[in-house]
Every structure is written in structure tokens, then in C-alpha cells.
Amino acid sequence: MAYYEEDDLRRFSEIGKHRPDLFEKFMAWYEACQEDGALTRREKALIGLAVAHALQCPYCIDAYAQASLEAGSNMEQMTEAIHMASALRGGATLIHGLQAHNSVNKVSM
Amino acid sequence: MAQELPVIQAPPTAATFAPEDFDARLATHGIKLARAGAIETLQVNVGKLCNQACKHCHVDASPARTEIMMREVAEQVIEALRRYSFPTLDITGGAPELNPSFRYLVTAAHALGTHVMVRHNLTVMFEPAQLDLPEFFREHRVEVISSLPYFLEQQTDAQRGQGVFEKSIRALRRLNAVGYGIERSGLVLNLVYNPVGAFLPPKESSIEADFKRELAARHNLSFNRLYTITNMPIRRFLDYLRRTDNEERYLRKLVEAFNPNAVEGLMCRSTLSVDWRGRLYDCDFNQMLEIAVSPELPQTIFELDAERFSGRRVMTGSHCFGCTAGAGSSCGGAVAKT
Numbered sequence: 245m246a247y248y249e250e251d252d253l254r255r256f257s258e259i260g261k262h263r264p265d266l267f268e269k270f271m272a273w274y275e276a277c278q279e280d281g282a283l284t285r286r287e288k289a290l291i292g293l294a295v296a297h298a299l300q301c302p303y304c305i306d307a308y309a310q311a312s313l314e315a316g317s318n319m320e321q322m323t324e325a326i327h328m329a330s331a332l333r334g335g336a337t338l339i340h341g342l343q344a345h346n347s348v349n350k351v352s353m
Numbered sequence: 354m355a356q357e358l359p360v361i362q363a364p365p366t367a368a369t370f371a372p373e374d375f376d377a378r379l380a381t382h383g384i385k386l387a388r389a390g391a392i393e394t395l396q397v398n399v400g401k402l403c404n405q406a407c408k409h410c411h412v413d414a415s416p417a418r419t420e421i422m423m424r425e426v427a428e429q430v431i432e433a434l435r436r437y438s439f440p441t442l443d444i445t446g447g448a449p450e451l452n453p454s455f456r457y458l459v460t461a462a463h464a465l466g467t468h469v470m471v472r473h474n475l476t477v478m479f480e481p482a483q484l485d486l487p488e489f490f491r492e493h494r495v496e497v498i499s500s501l502p503y504f505l506e507q508q509t510d511a512q513r514g515q516g517v518f519e520k521s522i523r524a525l526r527r528l529n530a531v532g533y534g535i536e537r538s539g540l541v542l543n544l545v546y547n548p549v550g551a552f553l554p555p556k557e558s559s560i561e562a563d564f565k566r567e568l569a570a571r572h573n574l575s576f577n578r579l580y581t582i583t584n585m586p587i588r589r590f591l592d593y594l595r596r597t598d599n600e601e602r603y604l605r606k607l608v609e610a611f612n613p614n615a616v617e618g619l620m621c622r623s624t625l626s627v628d629w630r631g632r633l634y635d636c637d638f639n640q641m642l643e644i645a646v647s648p649e650l651p652q653t654i655f656e657l658d659a660e661r662f663s664g665r666r667v668m669t670g671s672h673c674f675g676c677t678a679g680a681g682s683s684c685g686g687a688v689a690k691t
Contacts (some may be wrong), residue, residue: 286559313548316555316563318505 253303286315293322294329373608375673382613386622386667388635392659393623396443397422398637399429399452400629404477407513409547411587411641413473414447421447423627425656427454429631429654431461437659438467443624443684445472445637450483463493468495472684475524476517487531490595496541497533498580498684504567508549525574534576543685551599553582553610553679557687559590578684581605585638585675607674615681618688620665627654635667637684639677645670 260267277290289311296304312322379386400421434442442462449471464471473488478486490497501521502512502585509518525542531534534542534662544564548554561579568574584590586604594600625646626634632652634640647666651658681688 284559285556313550313552314555316560317670318503318508 248302250306253306271350274278284315286317289315290317290321290325294304294325297326298333357662360482375669375671378608378611379616382561382616384613384616386669388662388665388667389622391623392437392439392625392662394441394443394620394625395430395433395627396438396445396624396637397458397627398445398640399427399447399455399458399630401447402451403447403474404451404480405448405474405514405517405606407585407589408593409512409549411585412447413588413641417437419449420493420629421452422454422631424454424457426627426629426631426654427458429625430458431465433654433657433659434462434465434467436566437657439469439625439659441463441468443470443472444633445684448474448477448480450477450486452510457491458487459493462673463495467631468496469493469623473497475499475501475521478499478524478527479520487527490528490533491531492669494540496543498543500545501525501564502545502547502549504564504571506590509636512547512549521570522574526572527569527575529574534574536575542576542581544576546576546581547584549595551584551594551603551606552607554583554682554687557581557680568594568667578686580684581680581682582679582684582686583675585672585681587638587641587672604671604674607678610678611674612677612679612681612689615677615679615689618681618683619667619676620683620685620688621676624684625659625662627643629656633657638672639668639670642670642672644670 253304257267260271278285283291289308292304293312294307296308310323312325358524374384392526398412401412401414401418402416403410403412403418404416406415429486430442433439446452450473455560459469459471467498472503473490474488477483485503489495499521500513503509505543506518509521510516513521520638525534532540534540546554546560546564557579557619560581564579568576570680586594586600586607591600594603621635621639624636626637626639626640628634632640633646633652633654634644635646637644645652645668647668648661650661650665676682679687679689
């Protein structure tokens with residue numbers, strides 16, 4: 245058994261099998277989040293794509309790459325979104341370097 | 354020059370993956386697809402000859418195709434316009450300008466007071482004896498509808514052939530120069546967006562705004578409307594889906610995106626499609642699949658009795674999910690009311 249199966253994305257609703265009430269609440273909220281609002285669907289799809297990469301979720305990457313295409317984004321724009329996720333991850337790693345510095349400084353002369 | 358692709362001469366086939374019948378899906382929503390009261394548009398496909406061989410083409414058109422409408426059929430089209438006063442003649446192909454009867458059709462239809470639309474691929478303007486097309490269009494108040502799948506070269510050339518984007522920009526510049534797409538000129542230039550691949554088009558108003566902004570900023574070009582059209586799983590695009598193992602995924606996407614609100618505005622309700630031999634169909638897609646109009650109706654332009662089409666059933670197939678997916682799709686772009 246592979247750990248990730250492409251078809252599992254379409255089977256997502258099966259996760260509601262044991263607590264359908266919770267899944268329905270999740271889906272209603274999830275779908276409401278996607279709608280045009282103060283942000284456009286396209287902007288939201290690009291945020292989703294960036295977050296999907298930060299989470300490194302292959303289902304989300306597939307879903308939001310397609311959603312971004314179908315919202316009219318091109319590869320240049322999607323790649324910039326992915327770089328934003330990468331930059332945040334890189335920056336978040338690097339800023340923690342100060343924790344290490346602080347830790348070392350505390351016990352150093 | 355457009356990249357020439359192998360011509361697929363196999364019998365016309367619709368997609369094989371059909372998880373359900375289109376009419377059955379309509380029935381679950383209490384919808385019966387029938388023609389509207391009157392034919393608004395006579396859409397004439399003058400043949401499969403084209404100077405390009407685009408990867409998404411449902412006609413399988415290319416420079417190698419020889420099927421083109423003869424003069425006697427074109428004359429019968431004009432006779433039908435004279436007899437029934439259809440408001441619009443929509444000329445498509447192939448590249449319709451390459452048909453020797455093309456200018457006759459436009460001139461005669463315009464003289465009758467018919468609104469003429471031409472599906473103009475832009476690059477044909479640079480073929481021999483076609484450089485005056487912008488002036489010819491202007492003289493006959495033709496509404497020009499041109500495919501430009503994206504405002505960037507890479508995507509456009511990937512679908513339509515190497516060098517097509519650069520030529521298309523040059524052609525748009527010439528159309529703008531004679532007034533097409535210029536505000537208050539009265540000369541209408543609409544563009545068509547097709548997805549460059551196996552995905553659905555974006556929201557029409559959103560991508561139109563992108564095209565307007567980018568074409569103005571990058572190339573100082575303007576146009577009137579952008580129509581989004583869904584790629585149909587027929588002929589060359591179906592072949593692409595099969596070659597790239599995208600067929601099932603794409604067809605499932607079309608079916609899952611079924612939108613009952615798109616049905617009322619479907620073009621098959623108010624359009625009659627004519628092929629190069631004069632045979633009649635409910636739409637250009639049915640034409641390519643050789644699904645003729647309902648058998649009790651006149652089958653050719655030579656025996657056309659337009660009143661008999663009123664309220665009659667539309668012939669359907671699994672490909673019809675392509676016109677009802679998402680915001681819906683037609684030769685005039687998205688169709689869904691809500």
C-alpha cells in the first residue's frame with residue numbers, strides 16, 4: 245500500500261463516515277472560505293497553494309495547483325506563491341537561530 | 354508558422370468515459386433540453402482547412418484538410434438568410450477566410466442586413482491575399498471573434514503552435530489600427546480564452562480584466578469582450594487527453610461541475626449549425642461527431658424549413674457536459690445565469 249493515493253482526494257468525504265456531523269460542519273466552513281469575498285477566489289487559491297507547500301500536503305498541492313489554474317493564475321504567479329511559502333519557512337528557521345544564539349550566550353562569557 | 358500535428362483521420366468519436374447519460378442528468382433536475390422558439394444564429398462551418406493545427410481543436414482542422422464548402426452550398430446559406438431573416442450569421446472553420454466563398458458569404462449576408470460574426474484566428478491575416486482582412490471586416494461591419502488562449506507567448510504557442518503569439522499580436526495591432534476593439538468605434542473585436550490544457554476556464558470577468566490590463570500594458574492593445582470557452586473532449590483535444598492520461602480525470606471534472614443554471618443559455622437552443630456539405634446539426638460539436646439534428650427534421654440547408662425547429666429536442670451526448678460545466682460554455686462564452 246502506498247502512503248499517498250491520488251484517488252484518495254476524491255474519497256475525502258469518507259472521513260465523515262464516523263462523525264458526519266463534524267465533517268458537514270467542516271465542509272460548510274471550508275467551502276465558505278473559498279468564496280469571493282474581500283479576497284478573490286484567485287487570491288485565496290494562491291494562498292491555498294502556498295500553504296499547501298508549507299504543509300507539504302500532496303493532496304492540497306494537487307487541489308490548489310488545479311484551483312489556481314482554473315482561477316486564471318499562470319505558472320509565474322504560482323511559482324511566486326510557492327517562493328513566498330519557501331521564504332517564510334526559511335525565515336522561520338533562520339529567526340530561530342536567535343534562540344540558539346540566546347541559549348549559547350546565556351552560558352558563555 | 355504553426356506547428357503541424359498529425360491529422361487524426363479515425364472515425365469521429367466522443368469520449369469513452371461516460372459515467373452517466375447527459376439527458377438523465379438533466380432529468381434529475383427536471384430539465385428537458387429543447388430548442389427555443391426561433392433560430393437566432395445560423396452558424397456555418399465552411400470547412401476544416403486551416404493555416405494552424407491547434408492542440409485543442411475539436412474540428413481537427415489543419416493545412417492538410419481538404420473538406421471545404423462549395424459555392425452552391427454557400428449560395429444556399431444566403432438563400433436561407435434571405436428567406437428566414439436569421440439575425441446573425443456566425444462563420445467558422447477551420448480558418449474560414451481560406452474558403453474561396455468566404456468573401457461572398459460575408460458580402461451577401463451583410464447586404465441582407467444580417468449581423469455577421471467571423472471566427473478569425475488572427476494569423477490567417479498573413480497568408481497570401483489576406484492582408485486586407487481588417488479593412489474587409491470593417492467595410493462589412495463584421496464582428497470579429499479571435500482565439501488568444503493567454504496573454505503570454507509560452508501558453509499561446511503551446512496550444513496554437515510556435516510563433517502564433519507573435520503573429521497574433523501583430524494581427525491585433527492591425528485590427529486596432531482600423532478601429533476594431535477601440536471604444537466607440539462600433540467595430541467589435543472579442544477574444545476567446547481556451548484553457549491551455551485539461552482544466553476548466555476561470556471566471557470570465559476575472560480573466561477578461563487580466564487580459565485587458567496585460568495586453569494594454571505589454572502591447573498597447575485593446576479589445577471588447579473576452580469569452581471563456583471550455584475545451585471539448587472531441588477529436589484532437591480528446592486525443593491529447595488520451596495521450597497524456599488525462600481523459601478520465603477531465604471528463605469526471607466536467608461531470609462533477611455540472612451546473613443546471615447553464616442549460617437555459619446553451620447555444621444549441623437558438624443556433625442551427627451547418628457543415629461544409631450543407632448538413633444540419635444542433636451545434637458545431639455535434640457536427641464534428643456527426644450527430645445530425647433530430648431525424649424528423651430537415652437534414653440539410655437545401656430543404657431547410659426553419660419553423661419546424663421551434664421547440665424541438667436537441668440531440669445530446671456525453672460531450673454536452675462540456676457546455677454545462679461551471680459557468681457553462683458556448684461560442685459566446687460563459688452562459689450560466691447565476
